[in-house]
Structures are given as structure tokens and as C-alpha cells.
Amino acid sequence: MGDNNEQKAMQLMAEAEKKLQYKGFFSSLFGGGSTRYEDAIECYQRAGNMFKMSKNWSKAGRAFCEAANLHFRLESRHNAATMYIDAANCFKKSDLEEAVSCLLKAIEIYIDMGRFTMAAKHHQNIAEIYESSPNLIDKAIHHYEQAADYFKGEESTSSANKCMLKVAQYAAQLEDYEKAINIYEQVASSSLESSLLKYSAKEYFFRAALCHLAVDLLNAQHAIEKYAQQYPAFQDSREYKLVKNLCEHLEDQNIDGFTETIKAYDSISRLDQWYTTILLRIKKANNDDPDLR
Structure with missing residues (x-):
């Protein structure tokens, strides 16, 4: 069945090419070029769909690209952008750089259209x-x-x-912690302005605090106090208490205590890959054991 669809698609591609090359007497006399383009577009679109059915994503992407280029020549910008998106969706399965290239063309059109x-x-x-x-x-x-x-x-x-x-x-x-901190703090502050979103501020302050801790212990201690002032509920959270305890262990150079505190927290609230990566970096940076550095 796939081969059959592919054959039909190849025929439609050839038909589209033929339509674009054909310039009849009446067509040149009465400017019927746009009809040729429209007929060719229809062939390319149908070919693209046939290639999709046979899972030939690269050729499907090419067919939709041809249709997009013709729409663009006809100044049908919305249709051109739509076809570039269709092409990109096919290329995502075969050629990521081509997918990006098609999406950038669509973006250019959308920006131009406002x-x-x-x-x-x-x-x-x-x-x-x-x-x-x-x-x-x-x-x-x-x-x-x-x-x-x-x-x-x-x-x-x-x-x-x-x-x-x-x-x-x-x-x-x-490890661009400064940038991460600025974003987490901004999003947390913006979340606090919404009664629906304010509870998520806790997570963003927690992430920002860990980024501070990856840079400087004193900064992290100041940061969590500042966050608790901004959002008093943060002070009662397990996240605040975790960061506060970690700061105390680092101050005492108690790496075992640091590790145990994280384990105890993780046994109740699972820490994802991002958190574990940052916490491991903090641990390594504060550990005198050369094997852990």
C-alpha cells in the first residue's frame, strides 16, 4: 500500500512540474499564470499527503515546501506559512535542520503579518x-x-x-547561575501578583536559592530571608527549611549532614534531575575530599 501511495505521489509531483512549465497561448495572452500555480499547488499538497501516508517524511516535507513557495509567489502569505509548518512537521521526523529552516520561514511571514x-x-x-x-x-x-x-x-x-x-x-x-536567579526571581514576583499562581512562587524561590547556594553561601542565606519577606508562606515550606539546613551544614563544613538532609527531603518529595545536578555540584564545591571534586 505504501509503495502505491509513493508512486501516486511521484506522479503528482511530475504533474505539478508539468503545469509550471506549460505556457499555453491563451495563458500567456490573458495572464493565466496564477491558475497554473494554483493547479501545481494542489498537486504538491496531494503529493505531500501521499508521501505522508507512505511515511516518506523527507519527500513529504519537500512537496509541502514546493507548495509553500508557490503560495508565497502568489502573495498568499497565510497559506504559505501553513504549508511551511506542514513541511516542518514532516521534516521533524527526518531532518531537524530542514524542520527549523521551514519554521523560520513561517515565523518571518507571521512577523510580517503582525x-x-x-x-x-x-x-x-x-x-x-x-x-x-x-x-x-x-x-x-x-x-x-x-x-x-x-x-x-x-x-x-x-x-x-x-x-x-x-x-x-x-x-x-x-552554570550561568546569575541569569537563572534573575529569571526565577522575576517569575516568582510575577506569580505572587496572581491568586491562582502565587503558590508556584515557592518552587521558583527554591530554585533561585539553590542557584545562589551554587555560587555563594552568604548570598543564599540573604536570599531566602528576602524571599520569606516577599512571600511569608515560603518560610513555613519544606523547601525553605531544606535550604536553611543546607546552609547551616555548609557553614559547619558538615558534608555528611548535608547529604543526610537531602536524602530525608528526597524520601518525601522526590527531587528531579535538575535539583540533583545542582545539589551535587554544591556538595562537590564544598567537599575537601579530592575524589568528590
Whole structure:
């Protein structure tokens, strides 16, 4: 069945090419070029769908790209962007760089049309593509920041914050703690302004406090007191008590106590990979045992 669909798709691609090359007498006399383009677009779209059915993602992407280029020539910008997105969705399964290239073309069109929320969503898509490769995290950060900027411009604060939290997560992983702290503090403050979101401020203050602790013990101690003033409920939280205890153990150079405190916390509230990575770095930085450094 797949082969059959692929054959049909190849025929439709050839048909589209033929339509684009054909210039009849009446067509040139009465300017019927747009009809040729429209007919070719239809063939490319159908071919793309046939390639999709046979799971030939690369050729499906190419067919949708051809359709997008023709829509663009006809100044049908919305349709061109839609086709580039269709192409990108196919390339995601076969060629990530091609997928990004198509998404960037769609973004350019959306920005030109003043559709910044759409542009933001697709910058987010690109960031998600890049974050699957550990060596491309810098690119993921860049596109999450772009997405956040456009979301902010459209007053989509919660979407902007979601993107900035991703930036903070990766900034901390790359040991750019200053950047991570600034974002976590900003998002926590913005969350406190909403009765629905204020409870999530606890997590952002906790993350910011751990980033401080990865840099400087005294700063971390000042930070948690400042956070408790901003959000009094934070002082009663297990997260606040954990950071306070960790600070005390580091002050006493009690690495065993530091480890036991984390274990006790983790047995009740599981710490994910991000937390364990940061805590392990703090432990190593404060341990005199050369094997743990």
C-alpha cells in the first residue's frame, strides 16, 4: 500500500512540474499564470499527503515546501506559512535542520503579518527541537528567549513565563547561575501578583536559592530571608527549611549532614534531575575530599 501511495505521489509531483512549465497561448495572452500555480499547488499538497501516508517524511516535507513557495509567489502569505509548518512537521521526523529552516520561514511571514503570537509559538517549537540535543542547548535558550519576547509583547504573560523558566533551567545547567536567579526571581514576583499562581512562587524561590547556594553561601542565606519577606508562606515550606539546613551544614563544613538532609527531603518529595545536578555540584564545591571534586 505504501509503495502505491509513493508512486501516486511521484506522479503528482511530475504533474505539478508539468503545469509550471506549460505556457499555453491563451495563458500567456490573458495572464493565466496564477491558475497554473494554483493547479501545481494542489498537486504538491496531494503529493505531500501521499508521501505522508507512505511515511516518506523527507519527500513529504519537500512537496509541502514546493507548495509553500508557490503560495508565497502568489502573495498568499497565510497559506504559505501553513504549508511551511506542514513541511516542518514532516521534516521533524527526518531532518531537524530542514524542520527549523521551514519554521523560520513561517515565523518571518507571521512577523510580517503582525501575528506575533504565532511567531512566538513557532520559536517555541524550534527551541523544543534543539533541546533534544544536549550540544544545542544554547540554540534552544535563544529561541525560548525570542518566544518569550513575542509573548510578552502580546501580553501573554503566562506563556512568556513558561518560556523564561525553560531559559532559567538551562542557564543553571550551563552554570550561568546569575541569569537563572534573575529569571526565577522575576517569575516568582510575577506569580505572587496572581491568586491562582502565587503558590508556584515557592518552587521558583527554591530554585533561585539553590542557584545562589551554587555560587555563594552568604548570598543564599540573604536570599531566602528576602524571599520569606516577599512571600511569608515560603518560610513555613519544606523547601525553605531544606535550604536553611543546607546552609547551616555548609557553614559547619558538615558534608555528611548535608547529604543526610537531602536524602530525608528526597524520601518525601522526590527531587528531579535538575535539583540533583545542582545539589551535587554544591556538595562537590564544598567537599575537601579530592575524589568528590
